[in-house]
Amino acid sequence: MDTAILVIIAAVVVIAVSSRLGPRWNIAAPLILVAIGIGVSFLPFVPDVEVEPEIILAVVLPPLLFSSAVNMPAMNFRREFNAIGGLAVFLVILSSVLLGFFFHWIMPNLELPWCIALGAILSPTDAVATSIARGVGISSRVSTILEGESLLNDATALVTLRTAIAAAASAFSLWTAVGQFGYSVFVAIVIGVVAGKVGLWARKVVQDPTVSTVLSLVIPFAASVPTDLLHGSGLVAAVVAGVVIGRKKDRVFRAEQRVSDRSIWQAITLVLEGGVFLMMGLELRGLINHHSEEADTGTLWQIVLVALAALALMLIIRTAFVLPLLSKMGKRAQKAQQTRAPQLEAMESAIADRDFRRVAELCSIEAQSVEKRVKKRLKRGLHPHGGHGLEASSVEAQEKRWAQLDRRTRMVRSDIDYYTKQPLTVRDGLVMVASGMRGAVTLAAAQTLPLDTPNRATLILIAFAVAVLSLGIQGSLLAPLVRWIKPTTPDPVELRRQAQGLEDALSEVTSEQEPGESMMDAKLRVLTARRKILLDLQDEGYYDQESIGGIMASMDAMELGVRLRQSQAYFNAVEARRGPAQELSEENAEEAEADQASSIPLVSERRAVLAQAEEATRMAATDDGDMALLSADEVASAIAAEGTPPPGPGSGLR
Numbered sequence: 001m002d003t004a005i006l007v008i009i010a011a012v013v014v015i016a017v018s019s020r021l022g023p024r025w026n027i028a029a030p031l032i033l034v035a036i037g038i039g040v041s042f043l044p045f046v047p048d049v050e051v052e053p054e055i056i057l058a059v060v061l062p063p064l065l066f067s068s069a070v071n072m073p074a075m076n077f078r079r080e081f082n083a084i085g086g087l088a089v090f091l092v093i094l095s096s097v098l099l100g101f102f103f104h105w106i107m108p109n110l111e112l113p114w115c116i117a118l119g120a121i122l123s124p125t126d127a128v129a130t131s132i133a134r135g136v137g138i139s140s141r142v143s144t145i146l147e148g149e150s151l152l153n154d155a156t157a158l159v160t161l162r163t164a165i166a167a168a169a170s171a172f173s174l175w176t177a178v179g180q181f182g183y184s185v186f187v188a189i190v191i192g193v194v195a196g197k198v199g200l201w202a203r204k205v206v207q208d209p210t211v212s213t214v215l216s217l218v219i220p221f222a223a224s225v226p227t228d229l230l231h232g233s234g235l236v237a238a239v240v241a242g243v244v245i246g247r248k249k250d251r252v253f254r255a256e257q258r259v260s261d262r263s264i265w266q267a268i269t270l271v272l273e274g275g276v277f278l279m280m281g282l283e284l285r286g287l288i289n290h291h292s293e294e295a296d297t298g299t300l301w302q303i304v305l306v307a308l309a310a311l312a313l314m315l316i317i318r319t320a321f322v323l324p325l326l327s328k329m330g331k332r333a334q335k336a337q338q339t340r341a342p343q344l345e346a347m348e349s350a351i352a353d354r355d356f357r358r359v360a361e362l363c364s365i366e367a368q369s370v371e372k373r374v375k376k377r378l379k380r381g382l383h384p385h386g387g388h389g390l391e392a393s394s395v396e397a398q399e400k401r402w403a404q405l406d407r408r409t410r411m412v413r414s415d416i417d418y419y420t421k422q423p424l425t426v427r428d429g430l431v432m433v434a435s436g437m438r439g440a441v442t443l444a445a446a447q448t449l450p451l452d453t454p455n456r457a458t459l460i461l462i463a464f465a466v467a468v469l470s471l472g473i474q475g476s477l478l479a480p481l482v483r484w485i486k487p488t489t490p491d492p493v494e495l496r497r498q499a500q501g502l503e504d505a506l507s508e509v510t511s512e513q514e515p516g517e518s519m520m521d522a523k524l525r526v527l528t529a530r531r532k533i534l535l536d537l538q539d540e541g542y543y544d545q546e547s548i549g550g551i552m553a554s555m556d557a558m559e560l561g562v563r564l565r566q567s568q569a570y571f572n573a574v575e576a577r578r579g580p581a582q583e584l585s586e587e588n589a590e591e592a593e594a595d596q597a598s599s600i601p602l603v604s605e606r607r608a609v610l611a612q613a614e615e616a617t618r619m620a621a622t623d624d625g626d627m628a629l630l631s632a633d634e635v636a637s638a639i640a641a642e643g644t645p646p647p648g649p650g651s652g653l654r
Contacts, residue, residue, distance in 0.1 A: 005120030028475050029131045030439075031307050033469060034187035037281015039190060048286030051279050062238040063197075065127055065151055066220035068251065069266050071241025072151075073545035075538065076144040077243065077618030080417055083325060084148035091321045092156040095314060096122040100164075102313055106306060108367035110454060117164035119594070121446045121463050122310060124157040125150045129411050131273060132471075136479045141422050145468065154441060155233035159184055161445060162622055187232030192240025195223035197298040200252055209256035219245070238487050250535055255556040262553070277439040280467065287464055293475035303458065307465035311473070314466075319433045326424045326432075333419035343412045351406045359405070407540065414541035421494060428485040434478050438470040490544075498543050502551065505537060506530045518605050520566040527559050 014036060022029035040046055077084070099119030104112045126151035134143055164176040203212045223241040224234030249258065287302065298306075350358035446463035449456050454583040509529040513522040531552060538548045 002411070006510065011275060011278055012271060012280065015271060019270060019474045021230050026479070028231065029274070030132055031276055031471060034471060035149055038284050038468075039281075041282045041285040043051040046285075047284075048289060049279070049282040050286050051444075051447075053447040054442040055650070056276065056279075056440050057448075059225065060265040060276060061127070061154075061235055061441065062220040062224040063217070064269060064272050066223075067156060067269050068127060068147055069151060069239045070246040070265075072144065072147055072243070072246060073140075073549070074243060074247040075541045075545055076140065077148055078140065078563075079415055079541075080144050083145050083329060084152060086325055087145070088148040088151075089156050090316065092120075092123045092153050093160060094321065095317050096120040096157070096164075097532045098317055099310060099313065099457045100121065101307075102310065106309075111168060113164045113168035117161050117168070117449070118446075118459050118462065120160035121442055121459075122165055122314065122438060122466050123160070124153040124438075124441055124445075126441045126467075127151055130437065132437065133478060135430075136482045137489075138431055138435070138482065139422065139428065139490070140544070142423060142428050142435070142487070145596045146432060149436075152236060155188065156181065157185055157441075158233065161448070162293040165450065182464045183584045184231070185236060187230050188234070189240050190226050190234035190557045191227045191230075191232065193225045193235040193244055193499040195219055195237070196241035196244025196618070198222075199241065200248055202629060203257065204252050206548060207254075208259040212253070212257045213260045216245075216261060216265070217268075241397075247466065250531075250538075250552060255559040256551075258556050259560060277471075280440055280443060280464070284381065284464065284468075287457070287461045291461045294455060294457050298458070301459055304465055307462055307469055310462070310466055311469055312438075315433060318436050322432050323426060324412075326426070326429045329419070330423055333416070335424065336416050337420045340412075340416060344409055344416070347409050348406070348413070351402060354402060393638050401634070410540050410542070412530075418541065421491070423487055427485045430485055431478075431482060431487045434474050437474050438467040439455035440467075443465045448465075462589055468617045495544070497546075498547060502534075502537070502543060502547070506531055509533065520562055523562045524559065527555055531555055548590065589654055 012258075014031065018029045018032045018036070022032055023413065025032075031654075083432070095118040096116055099122060099235050100116030101113060103115035103118055104110065107115065125146070127147070130146050130150045133146055138146075159181045163180065196219070199215065204214050206212050206215060219241055222237040223237040228234040239541065249261075253261075267385075291300075291303070296365065332367035349360065442463050443460075446460045449459060487576060511524050511526050513519060517525070534552055534555075535546050538545060
């Protein structure tokens with residue numbers, strides 16, 4: 001037990017040090033961890049390491065995928081879902097089959113179903129490995145597609161793997177495979193949605209931010225475990241639960257909960273991601289030893305050559321799929337801009353004039369040219385509850401439905417602007433090809449092969465070699481490739497325009513104190529009103545989702561600072577009773593208050609504010625027990641001295 005604890009401590013230290021040294025050395029931290037793991041595995045006193053695949057698939061990946069899904073902008077995920085679905089389903093199946101024929105060609109003694117099973121193991125990109133791509137400055141569209149693909153392609157790969165194993169036992173049926181895939185995804189979606197909604201409700205009821213964060217750690221497993229028991233895709237269920245919570249977290253959770261979630265989940269993600277890559281390296285020697293026990297399986301150099309050939313073939317297949325996909329997406333966006341944008345502009349004009357007849361005519365025109373989902377969205381605006389829509393007798397109901405139709409029309413227009421103002425080029429496609437790395441999922445899936453699989457150790461070693469070579473070659477060359485080909489980057493003029501638009505929208509909220517309102521209450525009211533404006537703008541989709549998220553993160557920090565300042569009277573009274581004890585620093589609150597909510601802060605500044613607010617929250621929680629000991633006279637004296645009313649039950653401090 002003591003040895004295991006020391007090993008865990010050493011692993012965490014190595015992960016932390018690697019995360020700091022990687023940027024300084026211009027090397028991705030996962031590559032450093034894999035290299036360290038490989039080196040340690042060959043030390044004479046280190047035993048062979050073999051990690052159970054269920055530890056990766058059922059324990060490590062659900063929280064990692066859940067965290068990525070929560071933080072992914074839901075609007076961008078919806079917009080890129082067609083591309084994500086194509087990569088996560090069709091590309092995985094295509095790669096599995098083509099790789100299967102390739103392996104059968106170079107290993108004719110291995111039956112084709114087992115070769116396709118190996119192809120299915122190698123086909124999905126890894127969500128953890130994709131973290132390397134996020135650190136090299138790729139565009140937000142490319143990042144969204146890559147993350148979405150890696151979150152969802154595991155279900156396709158695992159179903160394809162099970163189908164190939166069944167085919168090896170002469171029990172293959174195409175319709176059975178399709179049914180298994182549909183059932184796996186359906187069960188995952190249902191349970192994921194339920195787990196996400198229950199998690200939202202539970203965390204909304206629980207006011208304590210620490211307890212709320214603890215509940216968030218349970219949600220991915222509450223989604224994945226029941227789904228696995230029902231033979232669905234537990235990983236997809238965790239992703240769905242994360243998407244459900246990510247869409248509502250800014251409206252449902254309080255600032256303290258969101259700040260606590262960020263700090264805790266960042267630490268958890270760092271440790272789990274680092275642990276995955278470290279374990280990959282540690283398993284190498286054991287895999288080599290198992291391979292050497294099999295007869296007539298080729299040398300290690302032959303396996304490396306097979307892995308290199310397979311990696312090259314995967315890149316060719318991915319290139320042949322991605323580039324035409326992006327070309328088709330670009331043509332559709334241009335066509336939409338030419339044909340649908342003018343009609344939607346006319347629709348907005350008709351809505352502004354409250355011209356029901358003109359709106360009905362335009363909806364009829366739109367029905368002939370737009371996709372089904374857009375048509376349904378517009379019709380929901382006209383008849384959101386199946387009634388008479390804009391012909392309702394109530395003036396208030398009419399205005400509400402006019403507003404709904406206007407919002408939905410603006411959302412469709414914002415989708416068109418999103419595709420046309422951020423087009424994906426061939427250069428972006430090459431970055432997407434190079435970013436499709438394999439990782440721990442490949443190795444974990446390989447280790448799920450039945451024990452009676454022919455040449456099982458060799459197949460696992462090939463999968464490991466492909467994953468390591470993918471990380472080493474693609475991961476190390478990705479940053480130079482991005483600098484060389486110069487993919488699409490955000491237009492600075494457009495960014496400035498969006499920043500100015502956000503600033504103008506937020507400046508509409510007056511910061512003047514109302515009669516009988518304290519300064520702190522006025523600041524909280526302004527922050528609440530501005531957050532509502534940002535959430536509405538986020539739903540419309542006109543502004544960059546990451547910019548809005550950055551502003552709201554800064555607002556969370558400022559709200560904590562204001563609430564802490566509002567409670568300063570209590571802490572002053574506590575410190576007066578303690579004597580020369582440590583006082584709560586006002587510098588943190590002052591710095592948070594001085595920051596302007598209407599500006600987009602730099603990342604480093606925002607992180608500093610968040611760190612200061614979190615430290616102040618910790619100090620406040622430490623003194624909480626002493627606050628309850630104050631007498632009524634002491635509280636009244638403190639309030640009179642501070643000139644600020646005490647916080648109410650909804651102040652957010654424990």
